[in-house]
Amino acid sequence: MLHTTFALLREAGAGVWKDSPYTVFRRAAQTRGYTEETQPIPLTEALESNDLDDTLWALRAVLPSERMERDKVARLFAADCADRVLPLYEARVPGDPRPRQAVNVARRYALGEATAEELVAAGAAAGAAARAAAWAAAGAAARAAGRHAARVAAWGAARAAARAAGRGAAWGAAWDAAGDALGAATGAVGRAATWATWSVGRAARRADQAALLRSWLEEPERLEAEVRASLSVAEEA
Numbered sequence: 001m002l003h004t005t006f007a008l009l010r011e012a013g014a015g016v017w018k019d020s021p022y023t024v025f026r027r028a029a030q031t032r033g034y035t036e037e038t039q040p041i042p043l044t045e046a047l048e049s050n051d052l053d054d055t056l057w058a059l060r061a062v063l064p065s066e067r068m069e070r071d072k073v074a075r076l077f078a079a080d081c082a083d084r085v086l087p088l089y090e091a092r093v094p095g096d097p098r099p100r101q102a103v104n105v106a107r108r109y110a111l112g113e114a115t116a117e118e119l120v121a122a123g124a125a126a127g128a129a130a131r132a133a134a135w136a137a138a139g140a141a142a143r144a145a146g147r148h149a150a151r152v153a154a155w156g157a158a159r160a161a162a163r164a165a166g167r168g169a170a171w172g173a174a175w176d177a178a179g180d181a182l183g184a185a186t187g188a189v190g191r192a193a194t195w196a197t198w199s200v201g202r203a204a205r206r207a208d209q210a211a212l213l214r215s216w217l218e219e220p221e222r223l224e225a226e227v228r229a230s231l232s233v234a235e236e237a
Contacts, residue, residue: 002070002217003040004061012061021054044217052210069220075110076227077216079103081209102126104234107227 006026014022028049034041040063046055062070082103089099105122108114216223 002043002062002066004043004058005038005040007037008061021050025049044214047210047214052206072110073216073220075106077213079106080212098125104231107231
């Protein structure tokens with residue numbers, strides 16, 4: 001389980017104005033017994049009182065002793081988000097394995113089984129695949145899962161998030177990949193359906209991502225074991 005504190009959130013730049021995300025979180029946490037400035041608070045508490053965006057933002061403010069674990073969890077969560085839109089790319093460009101390979105390299109990197117050079121090369125290959133297909137949405141999500149970076153990239157169009165590559169750290173990769181996956185998964189629907197239909201689809205996918213993040217925060221060992229098993233199967237195939 002990853003933890004934050006009120007003090008760490010403020011040090012990371014959380015706003016303290018009335019009804020800011022930090023203030024909403026603080027009020028809710030205090031009602032559940034978290035009252036001290038440096039008292040560790042499970043990040044799952046943020047999912048109870050705030051939204052997915054706020055919880056992903058708070059990944060930058062975990063306890064110093066948990067930062068390595070945070071980086072691993074954030075990257076594996078990012079890879080899972082990318083996985084959810086890879087079928088869109090693969091249906092459009094069957095037989096091109098590069099985006100999926102990039103996601104798996106991102107997972108291997110998170111587990112200490114791939115180098116930074118392999119990570120960069122896989123991300124570049126995924127980008128080339130997306131450009132060659134002239135349909136970058138799913139490829140951008142794959143790149144986001146593997147990149148070193150992303151500070152505060154926008155939730156939205158996959159191309160916009162792709163331009164943010166090269167900034168930040170693992171928590172930003174999680175932020176980016178979730179946003180890219182959301183945009184890729186809902187964008188096609190939005191072009192062909194009413195605003196109400198698009199909004200419902202977007203909300204459902206955000207809820208799915210929040211549930212996924214909760215699982216990674218609550219059961220990282222179990223999910224990591226599943227990732228290792230799936231990578232072994234992929235390597236044998």
